[in-house]
Amino acid sequence: MxxxxxxxxxxxxxxxxxxxxxxxxxxxxxxxAPNGRVSWSTHQLESSSSSGDVAEATLIVGFPNVDWPFLQSVYGWAAMQYQAWARGRLTIAANSARSIAFYADNVLEIWVDDDHHFGGDYYAYRRAPLVLHLNPGSHNIDIRMIRDVRVMGGNEAPETLIKLKAEGSKGSLALVQQKVLIPDIVDGVLASPFAFVPVRNEGRNVIDILDVTTDKGPIRAAMMGIVPFKLSPGQTRPLSFRLSTQSNPPISFSLQVSYVESDSPDSLRSAVFSTAFSTHDSHSPHKITFLHPGGIVSYAILRAPSKKAVTGLSPNKRLPILLNLHGAGLEASSHQVRHMLDSVPDLPSWVVFPTGVTPWSGDDWRKSNESSSEDVGVLTLVRYLGIRGRWIETVRWDGPSADASGWLVTGHSNGQGTWYALTHRPEKIIGAAPVSGYSSIEGYVPYQWWVEADPRVAMLLQNSRRSFRHELLIPNLKGIPIMQQHGSADKNVPAFHSRRMNQLISRMSRGFPHQYVELKGKGHWFDGVMTTRPLLEFYDILGREADWAKLPQYFTIMIANPAAMGARGGLVVDQLINPDQFGKIEVERCPTSMTLTTWVLRTSNILRFHFVPTKRLDILPHKLVMDKSLLLELPPGEEVFGCWLVRSDQGLWHVSHDREWLTEQRHGARLGPLDSILRSAGRFLIRTSVPVSDVALQISRNLFQYFSADSEIIDLSAAVGSQSGNVISVALGSGSPVLRSRSDPVGLDNGRGLYVRRRGGIKTVFPFEVGMGAIFLRPLLNERLELVVWGFDQQGLRQAARLVPMLTGVGQPEFVVVSQRCAWEGAAGVLAMGSFDNFWNVSEASFVS
Structure with a gap:
């Protein structure tokens, strides 16, 4: 994978x-394959149909001549992951060129004649199909199939299922009605005002969307964001708008989108679609929408506390939040998810089923789409329910509000993101119940590379995924009540994963509440899997505040990436000395009197940290003993929240109020490997030029397909301006102005080649060659990032563009220089790869051939 x-x-x-x-x-x-050889074969379509402007086909490919049990005995489930190519033909039976929306479920890479399309629709979302303009006649369709155990299962005879659909288009603006997102009506009012509909440009001209209106007076729509809303040819974007009502909203209504095309800017056009609300009461699961930090509209399913649960409670009481993370391939709005806890209707909590942005990889599962100021989408949602939250005001709720600092986190299967929450947000969690989940994605299907690479390259790739190695971050969850449950007969996620985590936790959490229950004979999923007797007993913790998580006297903070790690005991790490390694702080809390506390800290690879307010301010220290030698007095009261504890080059700690480092050094949302570009605090800007606009379009489509992210494609020469989102710059050639800066650690060297400048100013120059490309991060103002995607030629650009973050569980370091050999050797063919230090210098652990 x-x-x-x-x-x-x-x-x-x-x-x-x-x-x-x-x-x-x-x-x-x-x-x-047997005898180490493979050859061509022919396969009949499993099914096919053609009617009018729509043609569909299903293909199942297997290789019965391969000895899969033997391979699995050597490589485990990793042997079930393979790639294969298939070729077919699409015939356009028309007298002139046609615009086609082409869907390819479970496909990552496609060639249509001589046009290459990377990204496809690996998880079958059907959000952003390819827009093709094809002449009459027959066209080759070459499809690269990637079989992934996590997506397709660890079957004994692994097959790959592909679904294709070609749908004729009118070649103009298309509104994707079946993917519209609107809130539910709750107790006669809109639960929230935010909505979006995917819009796609199936023509050849730029479309400017000018307005969104409704057909019924009681409900109005207003576009959000920058107007006009630009849509490049072939591009799909989420068009966000705000709904408002002056009286009881109608159940159904129509939306009209007004737009103009670049070839006729004075000709106003419109597209219309109809939709309808679902109605619920506040105590039943219903959909609320909210503004995600990434600049998009997201949603969750909310169930407010029942009347029985709040009887006798003061309106000033704050109840905890139960976050239930759904499994892979499910929408939070599905019947299976929203009714998962129906048999426990009277939990004294707010129940939230987050969507995770997409059914397979979500903002709070593994791919973090967060901003430094607002944090992940789930945290934004939690704030939406706060003491004076918008939902509470909207529905005129007069009962207890939500405690944003108290989460009980549960999750089934892919909801093993519970482990991520435990290891990265321990300050928020009062208890957790991971059910039928794997320990980490690398533990689920071992990352056995068929192509052997330099050990330094393999190390860098492993390092870029270390935030998701929950096994290595277990010390962070000490003191948090945990209940694990797994079926002994689970063939999807073997019970070994929960057994292993249980063993590791037991070593660390002696004396703290932790339980593991294995259900004999039970499989991966069964009705009531989240409401078994052991789990029902664990949910009782919601009503017993005395049993909630406590900060231990002795605890350890493990840091993989400070940008992804929240507070522990009010302590937040800002920077590591060496970003290529884990950081660690061992803490002993030593009360010196009834009101004063001294913390003894032993640090490893920690450069800078600070304290933030906690629910219980009395736990914060007044003095620190640093690394067994230095005693530091902390500023009194709230002044402690305005300073940093900093380690000097000589290894001595001191209290600092200096803020200049915030503008000079790498911190916050800028930290981390290549997927840190996803922490955009608004829509992406994709800068491009005409020769590479197709690559920019693919990047835009993949961002929306896999992360629901919004992006605008602009000219490479356009100023970035003060927009809040991150930037992706797509550039081509030996004279590209994007790489002309002589101060960047990666750049062009006077027309001779591409250089990588290491610490001390040592410069390695790689002469230009066919298939060379590069992808790397660099800083922008206000903690934003720019991702540069460059190629010496089209081949190198496309190879580099493959590495733009897209799939779950695939990590790349902060810069990669690719060669033509990467096409068949993968990472083994890189010219250079590595990370940056706190001053954006190439780190010493980087690989430069």
Missing amino acids: PEASWGADPLDFQGGFRGLAYDSQTCYPSSL
């Missing part, structure tokens, strides 16, 4: 699949 983003296609060494003609007698080397 990690190789999927790189390509790592052995056939590229033979010139690539698209350059091969069908020949049943020709064989190619493969380490998977």
Whole structure:
């Protein structure tokens, strides 16, 4: 699976699949097949249909001649992950060119004749199809299939299922009605005002959307964000708007989107679609929408406390929040998710089913789409329910409000993101129940690379994923009540994962509440999996505040990436000395009197930290003993929240009020590997030029397809301005102005090649060559980031663009320089790869060939 983003296609060494003609007698080397050889074969479609402007086909590909049990005995489930190519044809039976919306479920890479499309629709979201403009006649469709155990299962005879759909288009603005997101009506009012509908430009001209209106007076719509809303040819974006009502809202209504096209800017056009609200009462699960930190509209399913649960409670009482993280492939709005806890209707809590932005990889599961100021989408949602939260005001709720600092986190299967919450947000959590989940994605399917790479390269790739290695971050959850549950007969996620986590926790949490229950004979999913007797007993913690998580006298904070880690005991780490390594703080809390506390801290690889307010301010220290030698007096009262504890180059700690480091050094949302670009505090700007606009379009489509993220495509020469979101710059050639800065650690060297400047000013220059490209991060103002995607030629650009974050569980360091060899060797073919230190210098652990 990690190789999927790189390509790592052995056939590229033979010139690539698209350059091969069908020949049943020709064989190619493969380490998977008998005799080490593979060849062409023919497969009949499982099903196909064609009616009017729509053609659909289903293909199931298997390889019964491969000895899968033998391979699995060597590699485990990693052996079930393979790639294969298939070729078919799409015929346009028309007299002129047609615009086609082309859907490809479970496909990552496609060639349509000579046009390459990377990203596809790996998880079958059907949000952002390819927009093709095809002439009459037959067209080759080459599809690269990637079989992933997490998506398709660890079957004994692994097959790959592909679904294709070609749908004729009118070649103008398309409103994706089936993907519209609107809130529910609750007790006769809109639960929230935010909404969006995906819009797609299926024509050849730029479209400017000017307005959104409704057909019924009681409800009005107003566009959000910058007007006009630009839509490049082939692009799909989420069009956000705000709904408002002056009286009881109608159940159904129509929306009209007004727009103009660049070829006729004076001709106002419109597109219309109809939709309808669902109605609920406040105590039943219902959909609320909210503004996500990434500048999009997201949603969750909310169930307010029942009347029985709040009987006798003061309106000033604050109840905790039960966050239930859904499994892979499910929407939070599905019947299965929203009614998962129906058999416990009277929990003394607010029950929230977050969407995670997408059914497979979400903002609070593994891919973090957060801003430094607002934090992850779930935290934004929690604030929406706060003491004076908008929902409470909207529905005129007069009962107890929500305690944003108290979460009981549960999750089934892919909801093992519960482990991520435990290890990264321990300050928020009062208890947690991971159910039928794996320990980490690398533990689920071992990351066995078929292509051998330099150990330094493998180390850098592992390092870029370390925030998701929950096994290594277990010390962070000490003192938090945990209840694990797993079915002994689970063939989807073996019970070994929960057993292993239980063993690791037991070593650390002696004397703290922790329980593991294995249900004999139970599989991965069954009705009532989240309401078994052990879990019902655990949910009782919601009504027993005395049993909530406590800060231990002795605890440890493990830091993989400070940007992803919240507070523990009010302590927040800002920077590591070496970003390539874990940081650690061991803490002993020593009360010196009834009101004063001294903390003894032993640090490893920690450069800077500070304190933030906690629910109980009395736990914060008044003095620190640093690394067994230095005693530091902390500023009194709230003054402690305005300073930092900093380690000097000589290893001595001191209290600092200096804020200049915030503008000079790397911190906050700028920290972390390549996927830190996803922490955008608004829509992305994708800068491009005409020769590479198709690559920019693919990046935009993938951002929306896999993260629901919004992006605007602009000219490479346009000023970025003061917009709040991150920037992606797509550039081509040896003279690109994007890489002309001589101060960047990666850049162009006077037309000779691409340089990487290491610490001390040592410069390594890689002469330009066919297939060379680079992708790297660099800072912008206000904690924003720019992701530069560059290629010496089209081949190098496309290879670099593959590494723009997209799939769950695939991590890349902060800069990568690719060569032509990456097409068949994957990461083993890189010229350079590594990370940056706190001053944006290339770190010493980086690989430079």
